Amino acid sequence: MLNRLSKYIKNLANKKRATLKDIANVLNISPAAVSKAMHDDSRISDKTKQAVKRVAKELNYQPNHIASALRKGKSNLVGVIVPRTNSNFFSSVLENMEAVLNKAGYNIIITQSNESFEKECKNIDTLLYSQVDGIIASMANETVDLSHYEKIKANGIPLILFDRGENDLNVDYVGINDYDSSHVIVKHLVDKGCKRIAHIGGYRRTRIFNNRIRGYVDALKTNNLPIDDTLIVESSLRLEDGRREMEHLLKLKNRPDAVYVASDYAALGALQVLNENDINVPKDIRLVGFGNEPFTSLVTPSISSIEQHSKDIGRLAAETFLKHIAQPEIKQTLNKIILDAELIIRDSST
Amino acid sequence: MLNRLSKYIKNLANKKRATLKDIANVLNISPAAVSKAMHDDSRISDKTKQAVKRVAKELNYQPNHIASALRKGKSNLVGVIVPRTNSNFFSSVLENMEAVLNKAGYNIIITQSNESFEKECKNIDTLLYSQVDGIIASMANETVDLSHYEKIKANGIPLILFDRGENDLNVDYVGINDYDSSHVIVKHLVDKGCKRIAHIGGYRRTRIFNNRIRGYVDALKTNNLPIDDTLIVESSLRLEDGRREMEHLLKLKNRPDAVYVASDYAALGALQVLNENDINVPKDIRLVGFGNEPFTSLVTPSISSIEQHSKDIGRLAAETFLKHIAQPEIKQTLNKIILDAELIIRDSST
DNA sequence: TATATTTGCTTAATCGATTAAGCAAATATA
DNA sequence: TATATTTGCTTAATCGATTAAGCAAATATA
Numbered sequence: 001m002l003n004r005l006s007k008y009i010k011n012l013a014n015k016k017r018a019t020l021k022d023i024a025n026v027l028n029i030s031p032a033a034v035s036k037a038m039h040d041d042s043r044i045s046d047k048t049k050q051a052v053k054r055v056a057k058e059l060n061y062q063p064n065h066i067a068s069a070l071r072k073g074k075s076n077l078v079g080v081i082v083p084r085t086n087s088n089f090f091s092s093v094l095e096n097m098e099a100v101l102n103k104a105g106y107n108i109i110i111t112q113s114n115e116s117f118e119k120e121c122k123n124i125d126t127l128l129y130s131q132v133d134g135i136i137a138s139m140a141n142e143t144v145d146l147s148h149y150e151k152i153k154a155n156g157i158p159l160i161l162f163d164r165g166e167n168d169l170n171v172d173y174v175g176i177n178d179y180d181s182s183h184v185i186v187k188h189l190v191d192k193g194c195k196r197i198a199h200i201g202g203y204r205r206t207r208i209f210n211n212r213i214r215g216y217v218d219a220l221k222t223n224n225l226p227i228d229d230t231l232i233v234e235s236s237l238r239l240e241d242g243r244r245e246m247e248h249l250l251k252l253k254n255r256p257d258a259v260y261v262a263s264d265y266a267a268l269g270a271l272q273v274l275n276e277n278d279i280n281v282p283k284d285i286r287l288v289g290f291g292n293e294p295f296t297s298l299v300t301p302s303i304s305s306i307e308q309h310s311k312d313i314g315r316l317a318a319e320t321f322l323k324h325i326a327q328p329e330i331k332q333t334l335n336k337i338i339l340d341a342e343l344i345i346r347d348s349s350t
Numbered sequence: 351m352l353n354r355l356s357k358y359i360k361n362l363a364n365k366k367r368a369t370l371k372d373i374a375n376v377l378n379i380s381p382a383a384v385s386k387a388m389h390d391d392s393r394i395s396d397k398t399k400q401a402v403k404r405v406a407k408e409l410n411y412q413p414n415h416i417a418s419a420l421r422k423g424k425s426n427l428v429g430v431i432v433p434r435t436n437s438n439f440f441s442s443v444l445e446n447m448e449a450v451l452n453k454a455g456y457n458i459i460i461t462q463s464n465e466s467f468e469k470e471c472k473n474i475d476t477l478l479y480s481q482v483d484g485i486i487a488s489m490a491n492e493t494v495d496l497s498h499y500e501k502i503k504a505n506g507i508p509l510i511l512f513d514r515g516e517n518d519l520n521v522d523y524v525g526i527n528d529y530d531s532s533h534v535i536v537k538h539l540v541d542k543g544c545k546r547i548a549h550i551g552g553y554r555r556t557r558i559f560n561n562r563i564r565g566y567v568d569a570l571k572t573n574n575l576p577i578d579d580t581l582i583v584e585s586s587l588r589l590e591d592g593r594r595e596m597e598h599l600l601k602l603k604n605r606p607d608a609v610y611v612a613s614d615y616a617a618l619g620a621l622q623v624l625n626e627n628d629i630n631v632p633k634d635i636r637l638v639g640f641g642n643e644p645f646t647s648l649v650t651p652s653i654s655s656i657e658q659h660s661k662d663i664g665r666l667a668a669e670t671f672l673k674h675i676a677q678p679e680i681k682q683t684l685n686k687i688i689l690d691a692e693l694i695i696r697d698s699s700t
Numbered sequence: 701t702a703t704a705t706t707t708g709c710t711t712a713a714t715c716g717a718t719t720a721a722g723c724a725a726a727t728a729t730a
Numbered sequence: 731t732a733t734a735t736t737t738g739c740t741t742a743a744t745c746g747a748t749t750a751a752g753c754a755a756a757t758a759t760a
Contacts, residue, residue: 017505019716030740035718043738060504065479066425067716070416070745077459077480086441095436095462102461107480109427110460111452112445129415130427130457154410155367239648268648275650295645298589298618300625369746380710385748393708417746420715 018059026055038063069131078108078321079127081137083115083164088293089310090138093162096314097136104322106133117142124148128155134321139164141206158324162317163308164208172324174316174337178208181306181341182215182260183222185288188304188343189258190223192350194286198231198256200245200266209234212262212290231256235266242269250277257285258349264289264296267303271348287348301347309339368409376405388413419481428458428671429477431487433465433514438643439660440488443512446664447486454672456483467492474498478505484671489514491556508674512667513658514558522674524666524687528558531656531691532565532610533572535638538654538693539608540573542700544636548581548606550595550616559584562612562640581606585616592619600627608636608699614643617653621698637698651697659689 020038024031029048037044037052055061069075078101082090098108109130113120120140127135134157137149141164149169152159158172165173189197199216202209213232220227230252235241242261246269249256261267267289274281281287281301289296289305296303316337370388374381379398387394387402405411419425428451432440448458459480463470470490477485484507487499491514499519502509508522515523539547549566552559563582570577580602585591592611596619599606611617617639624631631637631651639646639655646653666687 020718021716031716032718032741033739035716036739039718043736045738048738062475062478064420064481064716066416066420066481067745068718070414070420070747071716071718073745075416084445085435086438086445088436091436091441094460095434098460098462102476107459107461107476109457110444110448111457112448125412126452126457128412131414131416295648298645299649370748371746381746382711382748383709385746386709389748393706395708398708414746417715418748420717421746421748423715 017064018056018061019064020061022059023052023055023061026059027051075131075133076106077130077132078106078318079123079130079132079135079137080108080110081113081120081123081127081135082110083113083138083140085110085112089163089291089308092310093138093314093317096311097318098314100315100318101321104318113140113143115140115142117145121148124152128152132157133325134158134160136160136162136317136321138162139166158321160317160320160324162313164206166207172320172335172337174313174320174339175208176306176308176313176339176341178211178341179215179218181290181343182212183219184341184343185260185306186216186219186223188345188349189260189286189288190225192258192282192286194258195225196228196231196254196256197225197258197260198233198249200233200235200237200242200249200259200261200270202237202262203234209262216260237261237263237266239265239269242266243273244269246270246273250279255285258287259285260288262290264291264293264303264305267305268295268299271299271301271303281348282350288343292344296344297346304346304349305344307342307344309342312339367414368406368411369414370411372409373402373405373411376409377401425481425483426456427480427482428456428668429473429480429482429485430458430460431463431470431473431477431485432460433463433488433490435460435462439513439641439658442660443488443664443667446661447668448664450665450668451671454668463490463493465490465492467495471498474502478502482507483675484508484510486510486512486667486671488512489516508671510667510670510674512663514556516557522670522685522687524663524670524689525558526656526658526663526689526691528561528691529565529568531640531693532562533569534691534693535610535656536566536569536573538695539610539636539638539699540575542608542632542636544608545575546578546581546604546606547575547608547610548583548599550583550585550587550592550599550609550611550620552587552612553584559612566610587611587613587616589615589619592616593623594619596620596623600629606635608638610638612640614639614641614646614653614655617655618645618649621649621651621653631698632700638693642694646694647696654696654699655694657692657694659692662689 020031020034024034033044033048034052037049085091085094094110101108109127109132111123111126113123117140120143135152146166146169149159160172162174165175186197201213204210204213217227233245235245242265259270261270267287271281271287274285279285287303289303292305292307296305370381370384374384383394383398384402387399435441435444444460451458459477459482461473461476463473467490470493485502496516496519499509510522512524515525536547551563554560554563567577583595585595609620611620617637621631621637624635629635637653639653642655642657646655
């Protein structure tokens with residue numbers, strides 16, 4: 001046996017990787033016995049187990065996950081689709097998602113849609129080809145047609161959405177409460193004595209921005225404030241959109257005394273315009289952003305913002321996937337996990 | 351044949367996924383012929399190809415990449431290891447890397463080391479188990495021992511390092527020229543009339559920070575400026591480190607007239623201290639950071655910084671991998687691609 | 701017309717790991 | 731001592747796709 005072993009070790013340089021069969025040959029037993037020994041099957045003797053493990057180490061054996069995936073019909077891969085990774089929110093979600101899934105023996109394949117419907121379709125195809133055991137996704141802004149997501153459901157693997165979801169799909173969802181966030185912000189500003197609160201929002205056709213606008217309008221009603229359509233604007237919420245809309249709001253006869261911006265980037269643009277016009281923030285106009293991007297605490301004055309709990313969202317989305325895997329009999333139904341948003345109050349609104 | 355087809359379509363609900371065999375059964379030909387037809391083999395008639403493709407569509411056939419990977423000994427997966435995704439630099443690298451690899455039919459598995467040596471070892475094991483066709487990595491700060499990277503080379507798959515590399519490994523590397531970057535920065539500050547240039551750097555034990563310090567010292571010599579050890583400090587380069595070291599520099603009898611900080615976060619901390627002490631930037635003290643983080647253009651005054659060409663690094667690392675795959679006969683040798691760093695001049699140093 | 705070549709497939713093995721079924725030897729139980 | 735059970739393996743099939751080898755029919759060439 002020692003001869004066989006040393007022969008095999010010599011061949012290591014030539015051979016690619018050791019397989020179960022190689023170990024079996026060294027020990028003169030069947031590959032089936034080796035497989036069982038590696039998995040500590042109770043019907044294999046301790047003596048054999050020890051021998052197998054020793055030889056496995058000696059040959060630097062590494063199991064071929066692809067072969068095992070094919071046989072078991074399980075790849076231990078989870079596909080993830082995000083609009084982009086180049087954002088603090090999404091990269092933080094991914095980080096925590098990965099941590100949870102890794103612990104459970106899963107790896108993730110990350111793909112980006114770049115907010116494009118077409119790319120999103122391609123990503124789904126790619127992930128299905130790769131035989132992923134499930135898909136966790138946040139929808140692109142462009143996406144309206146949902147047939148490609150139905151394809152995932154038709155494949156019989158779990159689909160979990162986060163942040164950007166869609167009720168019609170009837171799948172699990174993890175996200176924050178956009179509607180309530182607006183209430184928290186408006187209440188905070190009212191408490192500070194604000195009476196004319198403007199809202200620089202996103203486009204209503206995107207669910208999350210629509211919810212923020214609805215929340216804003218309802219919160220004004222709740223606080224007995226009039227609704228003034230000139231104080232509600234829709235935009236793409238980039239930095240320059242924030243600048244343009246803030247300049248516009250400053251030209252109004254009756255200026256607002258607070259601005260709630262639905263994105264931190266646009267909020268920063270608004271802040272730049274306010275600073276340039278020597279308008280004191282927060283004394284003259286109070287400002288609140290959304291997303292708690294790192295720079296909100298770095299600029300002067302620091303910007304109050306909504307923390308989206310990216311860590312929890314990543315963790316919960318991963319755990320939801322694992323729950324489905326553990327109990328495959330449970331049919332996928334609409335099961336929403338909505339996290340309470342948290343307002344981080346900084347200098348711009350104190 | 352129509353009967354067979356409709357039978358199969360009916361079974362779709364029960365059956366998981368259609369396979370080559372299913373298509374073969376419908377058309378009453380062999381699975382081998384179906385495989386060849388799908389790949390447009392010249393020895394298959396057009397009639398059969400059309401029939402196969404029609405039935406494939408009808409049955410919603412999706413090739414099982416795992417089976418094909420096992421047979422072909424090629425997973426079309428590339429493993430990537432980054433210290434973290436939660437950084438503008440790394441997420442941008444990943445984005446561009448993915449774009450190039452996707453086009454070539456590869457998917458990427460992203461793992462994070464969190465700057466931990468132990469996690470990095472685990473990541474490598476995971477990726478090797480997954481039978482990746484290659485690994486692209488940026489080393490954790492903690493990593494000194496390189497045996498786990500040798501394991502990748504022993505496996506016979508290409509290894510490409512970027513940003514954080516190591517000469518001893520003798521593998522391809524893509525990164526910027528840290529040493530030259532320091533020269534560019536020092537020259538810029540000298541051109542602006544600065545005579546006492548301080549350097550808040552990282553720890554010398556990390557290769558890239560060591561290179562930046564060496565570059566700074568040599569550039570001072572080149573410009574006939576004296577080297578003053580009180581103006582060189584090493585730190586972890588977080589925001590609070592920048593604050594502390596800047597406060598320290600301000601207490602010197604002979605204050606610097608410029609500060610070159612080896613990270614944007616520390617540079618921001620330094621800027622905050624300067625602003626708080628009513629020191630005019632750039633008039634009294636000029637400031638330059640490193641990394642071109644998005645916030646450098648957002649703060650007041652905006653911070654000059656070094657663009658690390660994350661897009662190019664991602665693209666080049668991916669292309670280097672593809673080159674190795676295309677020409678497997680080429681032995682892996684030390685092949686460095688060093689990009690010229692670009693100084694983005696902003697208000698803090700004009 | 702006789703032979704050579706091409707076309708269009710089939711057959712059978714393979715990539716590694718896993719598992720149901722089964723068998724002989726060892727041990728336990730009646 | 732005779733039968734039942736347990737232990738420790740082996741045999742053989744399987745997961746889907748791919749491919750080398752081969753064969754018969756069709757077509758081309760001499």
